[in-house]
Amino acid sequence: MMAVFSPSAVLRTMNDGVMQSQAKALSPEQRQQVAEFMTGKSLGDSAINLPPACENTDIDLRRPPLVTGWGIDHANKRYFGP
Numbered sequence: 001m002m003a004v005f006s007p008s009a010v011l012r013t014m015n016d017g018v019m020q021s022q023a024k025a026l027s028p029e030q031r032q033q034v035a036e037f038m039t040g041k042s043l044g045d046s047a048i049n050l051p052p053a054c055e056n057t058d059i060d061l062r063r064p065p066l067v068t069g070w071g072i073d074h075a076n077k078r079y080f081g082p
Contacts, residue, residue, distance in 0.1 A: 002038040004051075010035040011043065 002010065014023035014031045023031055032043055 003040050007032075007035040007039045007041050007043045009051070024064055053065055 002046065011031055012070070013019045014035065023034070036042055
């Protein structure tokens, strides 16, 4: 799960964000090592992880989806029968 984050984002969270109290006993080098370990990437890597996306690009977003058997109705039943 942590692999979706960049090491710099994890390091920033430890230095300036919500993980400050957990990381306060770590040296700057240890924080960098933790960030790299948790993400599986080196801090020098500049690759951007894009979220997963559908490879089908011929979708007409102006039309409603063509699905049956699921969805949300006004009663919030979350299921539409056949």
